[in-house]
Amino acid sequence: MSEDQPLRGFTVGVTAERKAEEIGALFTRRGARVLFGAAMHTVPLPEDGELAAATEAVLAGPVDYVVAITGVGFRGWFEAAEQAGAGERLLEHLRSAEVLARGAKARGAVRGSGLVESYTSPSEESGEVLAHLLERDLAGKRIVLQVHGDPMLSFRAALREAGAEVVPVTVYRWTDPVDLDALDALIDAVLRGEVDALPFTSAPAATNFLARADRTGRGEELRKALRDGVFIACVGPVTAAPIAAAGLPHAMPERSRTAALVRLVADELPERAPRSS
Known part of the structure; x- marks a missing residue:
């Protein structure tokens, strides 16, 4: 890892829809492998x-x-x-x-x-x-x-x-995402232990990420995988509410901004041993 790419060797799952490319680019710039799976769609x-x-x-x-x-x-x-x-x-x-x-x-x-x-x-x-x-x-x-x-x-x-x-x-x-296959693939990647961090930028995305796993019979397994090693970061208390309600550990930046969320992941995730390549 280098100072300008502190996330090299880590995989980050992006569940946002509207700013997915922007958020993904911020993580990619820091060396992360990014998996996209929008968890909701704005109507x-x-x-x-x-x-x-x-x-x-x-x-x-x-x-x-x-x-x-x-x-x-x-x-x-x-x-x-x-x-x-x-x-x-x-x-x-x-x-x-x-x-x-x-x-x-x-x-x-x-x-x-x-x-x-x-x-x-x-x-x-x-x-x-x-x-x-x-x-x-x-x-x-x-x-x-x-x-x-x-x-x-x-x-x-x-x-x-x-x-x-x-x-x-x-x-x-908000409704289910347009591309449910991508969301399912991201959930499966978490279950396989291939995702190191999940940053959430909205409460509906966090809610539907868990709900989709429940509806497809993977809810209990997903929650266990999230507790056992995935770093969950939420942009603010509103976004964190469904994560907290599920009893899942999570972190939040001091300021409720996307850039601050990315910095939080970049600062804290390297302290963990990378599990994905």
């Missing part, structure tokens, strides 16, 4: 279906707070509203609301829509946004929550317990 919701209904629900009453969770989701919501002829109406309706963003990408999407945020989570964690909101008196307040594929039920429940009305806006959902 935008139809403009005239669930998303349009959610937009109308938002417009049905005054809004006190807007929470932007993801840049791609918030941007997609406004783009869909614009295409449906409701973009300007939505923008004007939300101008008087206080907008909170879960990180830089969400903040950029908020500003790109024509709104201005009052708060951005320094750690880019939704839990920090929730804590910030719960410092306020939320009784009777109406909060619009742009969610991702995870419905964020605990987040919503906490706001409702504080007396708020929560209007969720789901812009896209």
